Amino acid sequence: MKVLFIGGTGNISSACSERAISRGIDLYHLNRGFSASTHAIKGAKTIIADIRNPGEVEQAIVGHHFDAVVDFIAFLPKHIQQDIELFTGKTDQFVFISSASAYQTPPEKLPVTEETLLSNPVWEYSRNKIACESLLKAEFQKNGFPYTIVRPSHTYSKTLIPLEGGYTVLHRMLKGLPVVVHGDGSSIWTLTHHADFAVGLVGLLGNNAAINEAFHITSDEWLSWDSIFGIMAAELGVTPHLVHVPSEVIARYDKNMGDSLLGDKTHSMIFDNTKIRNYVPDFNPRIGFRQGAKEIVDWYKENMINEEPDEHINNVMNKIINDFRKL
Numbered sequence: 001m002k003v004l005f006i007g008g009t010g011n012i013s014s015a016c017s018e019r020a021i022s023r024g025i026d027l028y029h030l031n032r033g034f035s036a037s038t039h040a041i042k043g044a045k046t047i048i049a050d051i052r053n054p055g056e057v058e059q060a061i062v063g064h065h066f067d068a069v070v071d072f073i074a075f076l077p078k079h080i081q082q083d084i085e086l087f088t089g090k091t092d093q094f095v096f097i098s099s100a101s102a103y104q105t106p107p108e109k110l111p112v113t114e115e116t117l118l119s120n121p122v123w124e125y126s127r128n129k130i131a132c133e134s135l136l137k138a139e140f141q142k143n144g145f146p147y148t149i150v151r152p153s154h155t156y157s158k159t160l161i162p163l164e165g166g167y168t169v170l171h172r173m174l175k176g177l178p179v180v181v182h183g184d185g186s187s188i189w190t191l192t193h194h195a196d197f198a199v200g201l202v203g204l205l206g207n208n209a210a211i212n213e214a215f216h217i218t219s220d221e222w223l224s225w226d227s228i229f230g231i232m233a234a235e236l237g238v239t240p241h242l243v244h245v246p247s248e249v250i251a252r253y254d255k256n257m258g259d260s261l262l263g264d265k266t267h268s269m270i271f272d273n274t275k276i277r278n279y280v281p282d283f284n285p286r287i288g289f290r291q292g293a294k295e296i297v298d299w300y301k302e303n304m305i306n307e308e309p310d311e312h313i314n315n316v317m318n319k320i321i322n323d324f325r326k327l
Contacts, residue, residue, distance in 0.1 A: 001206050002026045002065070004091070006051050006083075007072035008044060011160045012097070012152060012201075015194035016070070017041040019202045028066070030057065054082050061090060068205040070095040075125070080132045084139050093146050093211060095204065098133055100153035100216050101126040106267035113272045114151075114214050123263025133214070140212050149214035150201055153271065154264075156292065157194045158299040163232065164250075164257050164265075165317060168309040170300055172317065173233050178241040180317050182261050185226035185244055188268040192219040193287035203280030210279055218271045219285045225265075231289055235297040243321050254316050 003020060007013045008029030020027045021043040029041070033048040049060035051073065069091040074080050080096065087094055104117040105126070118133065120126035139145040156162040163169045164182070172179050200217035204210045223231075226242065233240035247266040251258020276283050 001067045002028070003205055004028045004030055004047070004061075004064075004066045004069045005044075005072065006030045006070065006074075009041060010072060011157050012155050012194050012197060013070075013072040014041060015157065015198040016072075016201050017044055019195070019198035020205070023202060025202070025205070028064075030060070051079075051082075054086060057086055061086070064090065066091045068093040068095060070097065070201070070205070072097045074132060076128050077131045077135050080135045084135075084145055088143070088145060091146070093148060093206065093208075094136075095148045095150060095201075096132060096136055098129045098149050098151045098214075099126060100151040100218065100269070100271070101264040102129045102133065102151060103269075105263060107269065110268065111270045111272040112216070114216060114275050120263055123259050125259070126263055137212075146211045148204055148207075148210045148212075150204065151214065151216040152197055153190050153192060153216065153218045153269065155192045155194050155197050156296075158292075158295040161232075161296055161300075162191050163229065164260065165313045166310065167300060167304050167307070168313040168317075170232070170236060170297070170304075171309040172314070173236055173238050173240055174305075176238070176241065178243045178317075178321050179229065180250065180320055181225055181229055181242045181244050182247045182250055182266060183225070183244065185229070185242060186224050187266065188222045188224055188270060189228065189265065190218050190222055190270055191228065191289050191292070192217070192285065193292050196285040196287050199285075200276045200280050200283040203282055204276075207279060213279075215276045215279065216271050216273070217276050217283070218273060219287075220273060221285070221288050222270050223289060228289065231293050232296070235290075235293040243324065245320055245324050249324065250320060253320050257316070 003025050008017050027044045029044050030047045047060050049057045069087050102118045103112050105120045118130045136147040169179050197217050247261040
């Protein structure tokens with residue numbers, strides 16, 4: 001099977017690349033050739049082109065036909081429109097990586113299924129993903145464009161720390177400094193290791209039954225945010241000093257952090273993975289967050305422990321904590 005990944009070296013796509021190659025897929029990456037060494041994928045062939053330059057891509061894929069094309073870096077309807085124009089007649093399956101944050105926020109009921117309403121009044125990122133999905137569905141109805149939609153939730157790897165503030169949070173924990181946790185820390189969240197996600201995604205490739213279908217692919221492990229911070233702190237060998245702050249307050253200090261919280265992480269979110277299991281029987285998430293946290297901390301200690309914390313994040317956290325404690 002011949003497959004093209006647009007991107008291919010990022011947090012999610014690197015694990016999917018490794019999984020695809022291990023399954024004997026003839027894998028191509030389309031990117032600008034600037035792959036970070038930490039995500040270099042042995043065995044993938046690179047087509048060098050900028051996906052935002054359609055003329056360049058059109059020339060680069062002359063003579064190619066793919067059993068599946070996966071776009072990991074489409075965020076706006078214009079990106080999807082370009083994909084439709086480029087890959088109509090060039091692929092038997094187009095897979096759009098959407099987002100589980102497109103689901104109704106907050107959800108009316110749990111667990112979330114693929115039939116849950118798509119509606120996010122807070123986060124523009126999520127609304128754009130919904131618009132991308134709508135464009136694909138319309139193109140299928142009009143011209144039979146063979147799409148599959150995949151909605152990851154909070155997917156992490158050893159290099160992508162699943163905490164607001166990233167590695168700066170680990171720096172603060174190691175120094176005994178307080179860290180901000182949104183809400184009261186009791187809302188339930190789903191974290192998914194990128195290697196587990198990859199099993200589901202790769203299992204959908206070349207599956208004709210997945211055409212005109214949408215899937216989320218997540219872990220079945222549900223943790224409170226206090227537990228997530230606690231597991232990470234335990235792996236660091238420290239006692240965390242957690243300061244609980246309402247998401248609405250955090251949003252007043254940092255818009256990006258606020259959008260991510262209010263548009264997604266503030267609300268409890270668990271998922272029913274029955275559909276992906278029915279289509280991909282091999283899908284069975286195996287990597288719990290305790291193992292994932294160990295991978296993160298091991299990588300952090302080898303690569304980031306001597307780096308300076310992010311000045312902006314550090315300042316924002318200090319100001320939030322100082323101001324909130326005065327209330």
